[in-house]
Amino acid sequence: MSMRPFTHTITLAEAKTIIDAGITPLMRHETIVLDDARGRVVAADVVSALDVPPFDRASMDGYAVIAADTRGASADAPTPLTMTARVYTGDMPDSVVRPGTCMEIATGAPMPAGADAVVMVEDTSANGDRINVRTAIRVGQNVGPRAADIAIGHTVLREGDVLNASRVGALAAIGAAAVNVWARPSVAILSTGNEIATQGTALAPGQIYDINRYTLSAIVQDHGGIAHPISTARDTLPALHAAIDACLAHDLIIFSGGSSVGERDLILDVVRERGEVRFHGIAVKPGKPTLFGMIEGKPVFGMPGYPSSCLSNAYILLVPVLRRMAHLPLTAPRTMRMPLAARVASTPGRHQFYTVRVENGTAVPAFKASGDITSMSRADGYIEIEAEITEVPAGTEVTVTVF
Amino acid sequence: MSMRPFTHTITLAEAKTIIDAGITPLMRHETIVLDDARGRVVAADVVSALDVPPFDRASMDGYAVIAADTRGASADAPTPLTMTARVYTGDMPDSVVRPGTCMEIATGAPMPAGADAVVMVEDTSANGDRINVRTAIRVGQNVGPRAADIAIGHTVLREGDVLNASRVGALAAIGAAAVNVWARPSVAILSTGNEIATQGTALAPGQIYDINRYTLSAIVQDHGGIAHPISTARDTLPALHAAIDACLAHDLIIFSGGSSVGERDLILDVVRERGEVRFHGIAVKPGKPTLFGMIEGKPVFGMPGYPSSCLSNAYILLVPVLRRMAHLPLTAPRTMRMPLAARVASTPGRHQFYTVRVENGTAVPAFKASGDITSMSRADGYIEIEAEITEVPAGTEVTVTVF
Numbered sequence: 001m002s003m004r005p006f007t008h009t010i011t012l013a014e015a016k017t018i019i020d021a022g023i024t025p026l027m028r029h030e031t032i033v034l035d036d037a038r039g040r041v042v043a044a045d046v047v048s049a050l051d052v053p054p055f056d057r058a059s060m061d062g063y064a065v066i067a068a069d070t071r072g073a074s075a076d077a078p079t080p081l082t083m084t085a086r087v088y089t090g091d092m093p094d095s096v097v098r099p100g101t102c103m104e105i106a107t108g109a110p111m112p113a114g115a116d117a118v119v120m121v122e123d124t125s126a127n128g129d130r131i132n133v134r135t136a137i138r139v140g141q142n143v144g145p146r147a148a149d150i151a152i153g154h155t156v157l158r159e160g161d162v163l164n165a166s167r168v169g170a171l172a173a174i175g176a177a178a179v180n181v182w183a184r185p186s187v188a189i190l191s192t193g194n195e196i197a198t199q200g201t202a203l204a205p206g207q208i209y210d211i212n213r214y215t216l217s218a219i220v221q222d223h224g225g226i227a228h229p230i231s232t233a234r235d236t237l238p239a240l241h242a243a244i245d246a247c248l249a250h251d252l253i254i255f256s257g258g259s260s261v262g263e264r265d266l267i268l269d270v271v272r273e274r275g276e277v278r279f280h281g282i283a284v285k286p287g288k289p290t291l292f293g294m295i296e297g298k299p300v301f302g303m304p305g306y307p308s309s310c311l312s313n314a315y316i317l318l319v320p321v322l323r324r325m326a327h328l329p330l331t332a333p334r335t336m337r338m339p340l341a342a343r344v345a346s347t348p349g350r351h352q353f354y355t356v357r358v359e360n361g362t363a364v365p366a367f368k369a370s371g372d373i374t375s376m377s378r379a380d381g382y383i384e385i386e387a388e389i390t391e392v393p394a395g396t397e398v399t400v401t402v403f
Numbered sequence: 404m405s406m407r408p409f410t411h412t413i414t415l416a417e418a419k420t421i422i423d424a425g426i427t428p429l430m431r432h433e434t435i436v437l438d439d440a441r442g443r444v445v446a447a448d449v450v451s452a453l454d455v456p457p458f459d460r461a462s463m464d465g466y467a468v469i470a471a472d473t474r475g476a477s478a479d480a481p482t483p484l485t486m487t488a489r490v491y492t493g494d495m496p497d498s499v500v501r502p503g504t505c506m507e508i509a510t511g512a513p514m515p516a517g518a519d520a521v522v523m524v525e526d527t528s529a530n531g532d533r534i535n536v537r538t539a540i541r542v543g544q545n546v547g548p549r550a551a552d553i554a555i556g557h558t559v560l561r562e563g564d565v566l567n568a569s570r571v572g573a574l575a576a577i578g579a580a581a582v583n584v585w586a587r588p589s590v591a592i593l594s595t596g597n598e599i600a601t602q603g604t605a606l607a608p609g610q611i612y613d614i615n616r617y618t619l620s621a622i623v624q625d626h627g628g629i630a631h632p633i634s635t636a637r638d639t640l641p642a643l644h645a646a647i648d649a650c651l652a653h654d655l656i657i658f659s660g661g662s663s664v665g666e667r668d669l670i671l672d673v674v675r676e677r678g679e680v681r682f683h684g685i686a687v688k689p690g691k692p693t694l695f696g697m698i699e700g701k702p703v704f705g706m707p708g709y710p711s712s713c714l715s716n717a718y719i720l721l722v723p724v725l726r727r728m729a730h731l732p733l734t735a736p737r738t739m740r741m742p743l744a745a746r747v748a749s750t751p752g753r754h755q756f757y758t759v760r761v762e763n764g765t766a767v768p769a770f771k772a773s774g775d776i777t778s779m780s781r782a783d784g785y786i787e788i789e790a791e792i793t794e795v796p797a798g799t800e801v802t803v804t805v806f
Binding site for chain 2: 034035038050052053054055059088089090091092107108109110148149150156157164165166167168169170171172173174175176177193194195196197199200201203205206207208209210211212213214215216217218219221222229235257305306307308311314334368372373374376377379403
């Protein structure tokens with residue numbers, strides 16, 4: 001067997017269409033406690049079984065009154081009322097506000113029967129139990145009515161809502177101790193190659209450390225998945241078959257390395273034997289030697305072994321897949337428009353992923369070479385240059401996707 | 404004791420200045436394994452003890468050659484070379500490329516001695532061991548030189564770098580199994596109030612569920628902290644003193660509730676007794692009854708009990724504090740500029756936090772009332788309206804901070 005050059009590459013758009021056809025949102029869901037809910041996606045509409053607030057309550061510190069009693073009150077001619085009780089938060093008042101009387105009330109405390117408004121403490125003066133009201137107020141003033149925030153039967157959250165702080169708060173408001181969310185995609189990550197050494201051990205001649213296992217795990221976690229790194233497979237067919245067996249317990253399988261055209265690059269053969277190769281080779285730079293296929297219904301990526309090629313393809317191809325499987329919104333608002341600080345040349349016919357630093361509101365080219373992880377670790381994000389563009393002049397307004 | 408109205412509020416800018424003076428980045432650091440490193444902040448420059456790559460390597464699949472041998476080669480007049488060996492990734496070639504010979508080589512494999520360039524497989528044809536080179540190449544072509552990405556002694560990461568995928572990858576590249584990062588601030592969260600019921604239990608009359616414990620925990624976790632909710636304290640001085648004792652094991656203390664002016668709002672008294680109140684009352688809407696102080700060197704926030712007031716103040720005041728303590732960059736790029744869809748009126752003299760939904764590229768006002776958690780859970784983010792502004796007309800370009 002000799003080396004097999006790429007006979008055919010497809011465009012990035014074609015690759016994305018083929019990948020899309022192989023991906024569906026995961027339909028598994030699970031119930032988790034609120035403390036673990038941050039960032040998760042609601043799997044079913046949540047309907048409230050109670051009113052929030054569950055009672056009319058004071059929205060200011062002051063005095064619960066009958067609004068009609070304050071008619072004509074002013075600073076010059078205050079209306080005197082007799083304070084008969086104090087109502088604190090957590091209390092249920094057991095007496096009634098009658099004409100000519102009032103009750104001291106704290107913000108959030110339940111309104112006593114009979115009262116229909118709250119006079120702010122700032123609008124009163126007190127002399128023992130005699131409260132002088134210095135302003136006229138209307139019915140309902142400074143009162144938060146029962147169910148004003150959430151009414152019984154109200155849909156508090158909808159399927160697909162991402163649980164940020166305020167949405168977790170909305171669940172807490174209705175007393176929910178747990179929430180039903182979409183399961184996170186479980187992703188098998190497997191770096192192949194005889195040259196891969198283990199972190200923390202010395203390199204033997206010809207060896208390098210595994211970078212892709214770590215960058216891919218971080219991307220998977222950043223975009224709603226659970227990363228399951230699997231022990232590095234040697235470049236033999238039996239080792240790769242055994243690895244596939246282990247991977248099939250997961251929802252998505254990502255190989256890195258072994259998808260180029262070298263004689264020992266066997267991923268292509270293994271995916272072909274075990275399932276179906278849907279494409280092999282994309283007109284992107286870096287990242288051409290990329291494979292996508294399906295094995296027993298599970299999508300399989302074969303990513304380039306070169307670390308920055310692997311990672312740039314992860315941003316362009318894998319992130320949308322992860323987010324779709326996880327029911328997360330496809331576009332996170334993490335892009336910025338700014339002028340390009342210096343001219344960038346691009347290879348004709350290849351969609352280019354180009355790293356930049358953000359400096360003084362401009363995008364400064366930060367690309368080194370496709371094997372260089374530092375070209376990415378020193379960048380703030382990337383721009384994409386369409387396949388037909390060969391040059392982007394300095395000053396062009398570009399869209400930077402932030403890492 | 405009677406109710407104590409706010410005699411004085413300070414501006415938001417004054418409040419931020421006072422808070423800033425009480426906050427310093429945490430100087431505790433810790434060593435963690437790479438798998439846990441995502442999102443953490445590097446505590447000390449990381450210098451490489453090795454070259455990456457550790458050897459000259461092929462950057463294409465093809466044949467390792469002596470460039471001079473290919474002089475004058477073309478498709479019409481190919482230069483024949485004799486293939487003497489194959490070099491795979493992970494191998495160290497044990498023979499030498501001599502004039503007139505070549506070795507098959509895979510991308511990433513170490514360059515054999517004698518060779519100084521790689522001819523791409525696409526630029527050759529093979530007939531057994533006879534390889535016809537159809538193009539002339541220059542010295543170094545398709546070779547990734549040793550140390551091209553990272554050289555021994557090179558600073559791979561700097562103190563303050565946030566560990567995203569590519570930076571974790573850079574650590575992996577140099578064989579690091581662990582990394583020294585700044586400790587995350589440990590934040591005690593305590594909701595006070597006799598009216599607070601436990602999630603999952605039925606409400607007694609006058610009770611409500613605790614929302615702030617959950618929204619504050621989410622904000623703390625979103626911005627680099629570890630949330631430690633502490634059992635809800637009853638509104639008594641001994642209970643609050645005991646709670647403070649428990650909180651002092653943490654780096655930052657956040658109370659919610661109990662900072663308004665009601666008779667039972669005792670946080671002010673407790674902070675005054677145990678430490679120092681630096682302000683109480685800010686001219687913001689919502690969120691006026693907010694307290695900041697110091698107890699035994701630990702910053703203490705007293706947040707309003709009303710859930711959306713508590714959360715809006717968390718965004719405006721707490722997020723910068725958390726990020727600064729955690730050594731995270733103060734401005735995360737999560738803002739968008741867009742026109743306001745409808746007029747918004749604002750209270751004169753109070754800096755307003757106003758929730759909006761993003762719809763069709765416009766910011767649609769989504770504010771309900773300051774007690775309403777749903778005014779935030781249905782919004783995508785917020786705009787801020789300066790204290791002196793009383794009206795923002797429809798169509799005004801506003802900055803939306805995304806939740």
